[in-house]
Amino acid sequence: MTYPSMNFLFYFLFVVMVFWIVPKNLKMFTLFLSSVFWVITWKLSWAYIFLGVSLFNYLCLYFLSNKEGQRNIFYSFLLIVNIIFFGVFKLGKLGHFHLETPYGISFFMFIHMGYIIDLWRSNKKFEIENVFHFLSMPIFFPLLMGGPIVRGREFFPQVNQLKQFSIHHILDGILIFAFGFAKYFYLSKELVYLNKGFEHMMMEKSFSVIIAMGIFGTFQAFVDFSSFCDMGRGVAKCFGIDLAVNFKALYYAKNPNDYWQRWNISLGTWIRDYISFPMMLKWGRKINQNFILILSFILVGLWHGLTLNWLVFGLFNGLIVVGYNFFIKRHPTPMLGKVFVLLIFIGNGLLQRAGFLSDLVLLMSSYKPWNPGDLSLFGMLSDNLHRKFIYFTLFLFAFEFYQEKRKDSDWFIKLNVLIKAFLVILFLYWIVSGLNQGQFIDDVILPPAYFRI
Numbered sequence: 001m002t003y004p005s006m007n008f009l010f011y012f013l014f015v016v017m018v019f020w021i022v023p024k025n026l027k028m029f030t031l032f033l034s035s036v037f038w039v040i041t042w043k044l045s046w047a048y049i050f051l052g053v054s055l056f057n058y059l060c061l062y063f064l065s066n067k068e069g070q071r072n073i074f075y076s077f078l079l080i081v082n083i084i085f086f087g088v089f090k091l092g093k094l095g096h097f098h099l100e101t102p103y104g105i106s107f108f109m110f111i112h113m114g115y116i117i118d119l120w121r122s123n124k125k126f127e128i129e130n131v132f133h134f135l136s137m138p139i140f141f142p143l144l145m146g147g148p149i150v151r152g153r154e155f156f157p158q159v160n161q162l163k164q165f166s167i168h169h170i171l172d173g174i175l176i177f178a179f180g181f182a183k184y185f186y187l188s189k190e191l192v193y194l195n196k197g198f199e200h201m202m203m204e205k206s207f208s209v210i211i212a213m214g215i216f217g218t219f220q221a222f223v224d225f226s227s228f229c230d231m232g233r234g235v236a237k238c239f240g241i242d243l244a245v246n247f248k249a250l251y252y253a254k255n256p257n258d259y260w261q262r263w264n265i266s267l268g269t270w271i272r273d274y275i276s277f278p279m280m281l282k283w284g285r286k287i288n289q290n291f292i293l294i295l296s297f298i299l300v301g302l303w304h305g306l307t308l309n310w311l312v313f314g315l316f317n318g319l320i321v322v323g324y325n326f327f328i329k330r331h332p333t334p335m336l337g338k339v340f341v342l343l344i345f346i347g348n349g350l351l352q353r354a355g356f357l358s359d360l361v362l363l364m365s366s367y368k369p370w371n372p373g374d375l376s377l378f379g380m381l382s383d384n385l386h387r388k389f390i391y392f393t394l395f396l397f398a399f400e401f402y403q404e405k406r407k408d409s410d411w412f413i414k415l416n417v418l419i420k421a422f423l424v425i426l427f428l429y430w431i432v433s434g435l436n437q438g439q440f441i442d443d444v445i446l447p448p449a450y451f452r453i
Contacts, residue, residue, distance in 0.1 A: 046103075056081075107138075142241075149270050299314065300314050320343060
């Protein structure tokens with residue numbers, strides 16, 4: 001079940017109803033069971049993997065809580081074991097492993113490793129009272145597929161003090177979910193067909209087609225990722241749990257540094273807090289900080305996948321950020337930041353396409369400054385950009401422009417309760433009428449490629 005499917009909608013409504021009916025001491029158990037069942041709908045073996053790794057870490061940390069000495073050695077050992085787990089899962093489809101990597105394994109393992117490092121740094125005992133709290137955090141179904149990479153200090157205080165039922169939880173959660181659902185329905189599916197059209201046009205060796213592929217490719221990735229994260233945050237909000245915003249409007253980024261404070265925010269802060277800053281503090285005087293920055297971006301790329309495309313993706317972004325920081329000191333102008341953001345938009349949209357590097361070699365070997373592909377591009381765009389797509393894109397730009405001005409991603413949930421109730425009714429009416437017209441019958445079988453990692 002994926003978020004924008006009818007199966008998930010009915011499942012989500014059922015779980016929310018049960019969650020608020022059961023006694024308080026059973027609420028977390030309800031979330032745990034619903035998360036396990038959600039994983040099982042994908043594959044039973046994946047549930048074994050997720051629960052096995054979580055239970056292993058729980059037992060190791062429980063054992064550690066009763067030991068006074070040699071904690072640093074034990075933490076190091078546990079962290080290394082989790083890195084090995086992560087490497088095996090990421091290499092599952094390569095070599096002779098033939099292991100089908102579970103969806104969301106990157107989010108799952110980084111949640112575990114971050115929690116272990118936080119405990120190591122704080123030098124505290126393992127204090128989670130309920131095993132279901134610990135087991136639920138990394139497989140909590142509103143965040144496993146779309147993020148963010150949650151931290152224990154953000155998650156456990158909320159589940160240890162679950163709020164009493166409030167109609168605001170339900171209304172706010174449905175509104176956040178509805179925005180992500182509409183974004184996916186009106187934009188993502190259209191962008192998939194549009195980008196397939198670009199792939200067919202690549203052999204025309206048109207420079208304008210390559211530029212369009214990059215821009216629309218990044219836009220599709222942003223729509224996919226942000227819509228799934230919004231839907232996940234909306235589901236969690238219905239349980240009274242707040243998840244952090246993980247993607248913000250990229251097209252309003254002022255420079256590359258600002259861009260990477262909007263794209264997969266939790267991944268960027270995880271790499272910063274657990275890898276970049278510690279390396280700078282320990283070896284900052286011996287190693288050039290730009291090298292550490294580039295290395296951090298390479299790790300961001302490899303987090304997505306252990307392929308040449310993602311390696312170049314990380315290297316490309318690291319060089320762009322370092323290059324911008326170098327030039328802005330000598331030519332301080334806002335336009336320079338916009339130019340570098342445009343380069344990121346084009347480059348990232350191309351590098352996220354599997355096999356693009358090999359296609360690029362063929363294209364550049366016989367590239368011509370102008371060819372008929374430059375004209376056919378406009379025809380293809382006019383044929384594929386439907387009115388609903390254009391209208392909702394303009395609405396999205398305006399909505400997020402207002403969001404930028406207010407500096408509040410969820411400003412709409414602060415509306416009057418009657419207005420929120422009216423908007424929720426409109427959303428439910430849209431869903432029901434869409435079902436009657438057969439709009440949502442084609443349930444999504446797979447999440448976007450980004451979340452299958």
